[in-house]
Amino acid sequence: MNISSIAILFGSIITGNILLSYYLGMCSFLSISRELKSAIGLGVAVTFVMAITTPLNWIVYNIILVPLNITYLRFIVFIMVIAGIVQILEMIIERFSQTLYYSLGIFLPLITVNCAILGVNLFMIIRQYSFINSIFYGIGSGIGWLLAITLLAAIKQKISKNILPKGVEGAAISLIISGIMAIAFMGFSGIIPIN
Amino acid sequence: MVKKNNSMFKENIITNNPILVQVLGICSTLAVTNSVKNTIVMCIGLIFTVSLSSFSLSIIRKLIPSKVRMIIEVLVISFWVIIVDLALKAYLPEISKQLGPYVGLIITNCIVMGRTEAFGLQNPPIPSFLDGLTSGLGYSIVLIFIAIIRELLGAGSIYGFKLLGSNWVSWNIMIMAPGAFFLLALIIWIVKGYFLPKIEKK
Amino acid sequence: MSIFFSSVLAVTSISSFLVILILVIDLIINNYPNFDININNKKTIKVEGGKPLLFALKDKEIFIPSACGGRGSCGYCKVKVLNTSTPYLPTELPYLTDEEKKNNIRLSCQIKVKSNLNIEIPESLFSVHQYETKVLSLTDLTYDIKQVTLEIEKDQNIDFKSGQYIQFEVPPYKLTSETVYRAYSIASAPSDNKKIELEIRLVPNGICTTYVHQYLKVGDKVKINGPYGEFYLRPTDAEIIFIAGGSGMAPIKSILLDMKEKGINRKATYFFGAKTKKDLFLLDLMEDLMKAMPNFKFIPALSDLNADPDWQGERGLITDVVDKYILSGENKEAYLCGSPGMINACIGVLTKKGIPNEKIYYDKFA
Numbered sequence: 014m015n016i017s018s019i020a021i022l023f024g025s026i027i028t029g030n031i032l033l034s035y036y037l038g039m040c041s042f043l044s045i046s047r048e049l050k051s052a053i054g055l056g057v058a059v060t061f062v063m064a065i066t067t068p069l070n071w072i073v074y075n076i077i078l079v080p081l082n083i084t085y086l087r088f089i090v091f092i093m094v095i096a097g098i099v100q101i102l103e104m105i106i107e108r109f110s111q112t113l114y115y116s117l118g119i120f121l122p123l124i125t126v127n128c129a130i131l132g133v134n135l136f137m138i139i140r141q142y143s144f145i146n147s148i149f150y151g152i153g154s155g156i157g158w159l160l161a162i163t164l165l166a167a168i169k170q171k172i173s174k175n176i177l178p179k180g181v182e183g184a185a186i187s188l189i190i191s192g193i194m195a196i197a198f199m200g201f202s203g204i205i206p207i208n
Numbered sequence: 209m210v211k212k213n214n215s216m217f218k219e220n221i222i223t224n225n226p227i228l229v230q231v232l233g234i235c236s237t238l239a240v241t242n243s244v245k246n247t248i249v250m251c252i253g254l255i256f257t258v259s260l261s262s263f264s265l266s267i268i269r270k271l272i273p274s275k276v277r278m279i280i281e282v283l284v285i286s287f288w289v290i291i292v293d294l295a296l297k298a299y300l301p302e303i304s305k306q307l308g309p310y311v312g313l314i315i316t317n318c319i320v321m322g323r324t325e326a327f328g329l330q331n332p333p334i335p336s337f338l339d340g341l342t343s344g345l346g347y348s349i350v351l352i353f354i355a356i357i358r359e360l361l362g363a364g365s366i367y368g369f370k371l372l373g374s375n376w377v378s379w380n381i382m383i384m385a386p387g388a389f390f391l392l393a394l395i396i397w398i399v400k401g402y403f404l405p406k407i408e409k410k
Numbered sequence: 411m412s413i414f415f416s417s418v419l420a421v422t423s424i425s426s427f428l429v430i431l432i433l434v435i436d437l438i439i440n441n442y443p444n445f446d447i448n449i450n451n452k453k454t455i456k457v458e459g460g461k462p463l464l465f466a467l468k469d470k471e472i473f474i475p476s477a478c479g480g481r482g483s484c485g486y487c488k489v490k491v492l493n494t495s496t497p498y499l500p501t502e503l504p505y506l507t508d509e510e511k512k513n514n515i516r517l518s519c520q521i522k523v524k525s526n527l528n529i530e531i532p533e534s535l536f537s538v539h540q541y542e543t544k545v546l547s548l549t550d551l552t553y554d555i556k557q558v559t560l561e562i563e564k565d566q567n568i569d570f571k572s573g574q575y576i577q578f579e580v581p582p583y584k585l586t587s588e589t590v591y592r593a594y595s596i597a598s599a600p601s602d603n604k605k606i607e608l609e610i611r612l613v614p615n616g617i618c619t620t621y622v623h624q625y626l627k628v629g630d631k632v633k634i635n636g637p638y639g640e641f642y643l644r645p646t647d648a649e650i651i652f653i654a655g656g657s658g659m660a661p662i663k664s665i666l667l668d669m670k671e672k673g674i675n676r677k678a679t680y681f682f683g684a685k686t687k688k689d690l691f692l693l694d695l696m697e698d699l700m701k702a703m704p705n706f707k708f709i710p711a712l713s714d715l716n717a718d719p720d721w722q723g724e725r726g727l728i729t730d731v732v733d734k735y736i737l738s739g740e741n742k743e744a745y746l747c748g749s750p751g752m753i754n755a756c757i758g759v760l761t762k763k764g765i766p767n768e769k770i771y772y773d774k775f776a
Contacts, residue, residue: 034385036238040318073424081416085294088312089286090424096279097428101435108439111524115497126282128316135309180401185393192389199384270587 018149021142025153028202031129032161033195035136038129042162043187051120052166053159058120060155062102063133066095067151070134071144091134092126099125129158165190237317237351238392239310242383244367247355248348249303253292253311255344258320261285262328262340269329281324282315289314319347354391358382446526463489463518463527473538473577473635474518474531475593489518490530496521540635541566545628546605551691554612555657556623557597559605560632567603568636570596572668573643573661573745575773576606576636580618583625592618595747595773596637597660599667606634611657641773643669644743648769650676651736651744653728653756655683658747659692661773665745670702678703679735682710683728683752686717709735728752729759739764746772 031037041055070091078084099121106118124130133154137147168190177186237254240246265272265284272280293311296304304311314320323343328336356366362382364372381387442459447466449455457466464474464487474487485505491514498506502517543560551557562568570576577591598607613619626632643650643665652662662680669676684690696708711724711731724731736742736759744760746753753772760770 036234036385036388037313039234039238077420077424081420083413083417083420085290086417086421088289088293088315089283089421092282092286092315093279093421093425093428096282097432100432104432104435104439115499119499125278126316126321128313131316132309132313135312139308178397178401180397180399181393183400185397185400188389188393188396192386192393195384195386195389196381199386270585272587 018146021146022149022153025150026157026160027198030157030161030195030198031133031154032158033191033198035132037132038127038158041124041127042158042165042191043184049163049166049170052162054116055120055124056155056159056162058117059124059127059129059158060152061117062095062099062121062124063130063151063155063158064148065102065151066098066130067133067137067154068144068148069098070094071137071142071147074138075144087135087138088131091131095130095134096125129154161191161194164194234392237310237347238354238388240307241351241355241388242358242362243306244352244355244359246303246306247351249296249300250307250310251344251348251351253289253296254314254317254320255341255348256292257285257288257314258317258323258344259337259340260288261320262324263333263337264288265324266328266331266333266336272329277329281321285320285324286315319343350395354388354395357391358387362387442524445523447523448526448528450530451528457523459523461523463491463516463521463523463529465519466523467518471540472531472535473540473638474535475577475638485517487518488515490514491516491518491521492528492530494521494525494527496524535638538636538638539566539568540633541568543606543632543634545626545630545632548626548628551609552689555691556610556612558608558610558622558626559598560608560634562604562606563631568606569603570600570606570637571642572596572600572664573641573773574637574639575641575661576608576634576638578608578618578622579633579635580621583621585615585620586617590617591635593638595639595641595661595664597663599664599671601668601671607660609657609660609663639773641745641747641771643674643745644771646743647676648741648743650678651732651742651760651765652678652680652746653683653732653744653752654680654747655728655752656689656748658773661747662745663692663695666699666703666706669706670699675703675705677705679707679709681728681732681735682708683731683748684710684712685714686712687721727755729755732756733759733763736760736763743769744771746770748774750774 025031028034032039032042038059073090073094074084074087078087078090103118103121106121107114133151137150140150142150165187169187172186181189237247237250240250261281261284265281268280289312292314293304296307296311323340324336327339331339360366360371361379363378364370364376379387382391440460444456445459446454447457447463449472455470455472457470461469467474474489488505488510494516496516498511498516499520502520505517506515542563544563546559546561547557548559549557573595575593575595577593580586580590580592582588594608594610596606597609598605610619610622612623641661652665654662659682666678666680668674669678680696682690690710693710700706700708709724709731711726711728712718712721713725713727715725724734739760742765744756744765746756748756753774757767757770757772761767
């Protein structure tokens with residue numbers, strides 16, 4: 014582990030937050046954030062899948078696609094690996110831990126086609142991270158997503174009893190909160206470089 | 209049939225617009241709305257993918273076993289996205305580089321999945337194609353509108369042409385992420401709060 | 411050229427590797443033992459573990475009604491489960507009311523069997539069976555409604571109440587890659603327990619209706635299961651109002667034949683809504699029934715005001731005709747069968763006349 018790995022980890026959690034600066038994973042972000050508990054469950058599931066698929070797809074990309082000179086197939090291969098891994102994880106979790114299945118497993122089918130996961134995999138290729146860095150990037154992006162959705166769900170719970178103008182309730186207020194959070198996260202850019 | 213297609217047009221673009229009413233599919237496309245040019249290219253790619261995915265899945269819909277439906281859908285969609293990606297790399301290499309991973313992320317765009325799942329797998333090919341086309345159009349209109357405002361306020365230009373003169377102080381926030389969040393929130397607020405109730409009354 | 415081969419090779423090998431991995435893990439992991447399911451404290455059955463409850467019960471020929479085939483989108487397959495550790499899943503919650511949650515009602519297609527269970531299901535589902543039948547005859551009642559007569563094979567008998575329905579199994583064919591089930595009311599009298607009649611209207615692109623109208627031949631084997639439903643004649647002495655058009659006549663016809671055979675002579679009126687004269691059918695049978703039951707009256711009405719100038723009977727929407735004939739709702743009960751739109755409109759008229767909601771029984775088909 015060296016300095017750049019730690020910078021990547023914190024950069025991907027805060028200043029380069031996959032949701033607040035790259036808009037990825039918005040769909041489930043907006044719909045699930047109605048329930049704090051479900052939001053945390055989904056966030057943990059996303060972190061878990063990102064931490065596993067990012068290094069795995071790094072291996073697939075650098076060991077199979079690059080030598081064969083068929084990197085243009087990366088979209089199809091990455092999405093297949095993600096879908097396959099998610100299904101296998103779901104089966105394993107369901108078998109071995111009931112509590113884990115009900116808090117995490119039931120969310121897995123929902124995130125097979127989550128853009129944040131594919132997005133992190135594609136960013137990792139474009140930024141040419143090393144294998145070690147891709148692990149940190151996967152974990153960091155997952156934690157960043159978890160942080161963003163938990164904060165949004167908590168804030169929404171807090172304001173759920175307030176009366177809002179017509180048309181603002183629902184998606185619009187979530188977007189306004191996200192915007193303010195995004196500004197707050199950008200404030201860290203003096204400490205952590207934006208990657 | 210003609211009448212049905214017409215009403216689909218109106219529904220997908222106005223009364224049931226995917227972004228404004230269903231708030232779907234903003235993930236991968238909102239990111240590129242800081243430039244009108246990139247937005248237009250991205251939207252064309254998306255319309256292409258959603259209409260042709262819907263069309264091709266509709267043709268083979270009776271052959272797909274229900275257990276592997278999801279995987280087949282994703283594979284067909286990825287196929288069309290790869291074609292978009294290759295075409296961009298060949299003809300618009302500059303824009304392709306700027307769009308980066310966002311072209312690939314069309315695969316996971318909720319609209320593409322949503323329309324093929326909800327419409328393409330249940331209807332014949334031609335209506336599926338039109339449904340994809342109109343959903344994609346409704347979606348693009350909103351995004352291009354957002355891009356125009358963001359680029360104008362953030363860089364003083366539209367489609368790369370300087371409009372506001374050298375005295376204009378650019379609003380940096382408009383080009384960065386929060387600008388897109390606030391602008392989209394504002395548009396949804398106006399449409400949901402003022403326009404939709406009026407359309408429904410009519 | 412080599413890039414072509416390496417692309418195809420890479421995609422196929424990665425995908426087949428993943429598929430094999432999934433299958434192997436499935437084989438090693440999903441080896442659940444068998445579990446006991448106790449039903450209504452009366453009967454215990456052994457089922458294969460790891461499957462959704464709905465399918466586990468179906469394997470044992472206990473058929474919980476389900477319209478979507480276990481995809482969690484219809485919310486019909488509700489079952490009372492008394493001792494499950496499975497918490498309520500986000501996939502069930504949209505279909506359950508607070509009242510149902512208090513009573514341990516679950517969606518049987520969503521909860522998997524992973525322990526011994528005690529469940530409660532309506533007693534009538536016990537008498538539900540699967541039947542093998544043979545098509546005895548196919549008759550065109552109108553240009554788009556076919557009467558299908560099925561003979562129960564082997565030594566089985568089907569016991570049902572008039573007005574109940576069965577589920578018709580459509581095997582995979584051109585329009586569907588998997589077996590699907592569709593519900594149809596029985597149109598024949600319950601006294602004949604070796605034979606049932608169905609009335610099936612052709613719906614464009616409908617999976618089952620297309621199958622029946624274009625593929626089914628006399629002598630074909632058909633699997634059905636049933637009977638189901640709470641739509642049957644209540645044993646009161648109130649005056650009866652029947653309202654049904656098109657193939658909605660099926661359960662009403664079964665009830666009327668049953669009344670005739672049992673000599674029930676309650677005052678009854680049947681309003682039959684049709685668009686034009688060519689949508690009317692079985693008028694002779696209705697004439698015969700009116701002769702046999704002096705208190706029964708059949709009133710057909712055409713809604714297309716310009717068609718068939720020679721028509722002597724009622725004209726207008728069925729709701730208007732009902733409005734005209736029913737003066738007060740006192741001591742009356744109503745039986746409706748038809749599309750949700752027609753039923754909701756009729757309920758509106760009937761409640762206005764003073765018939766309480768709990769005296770209006772209906773069978774909606776979407």
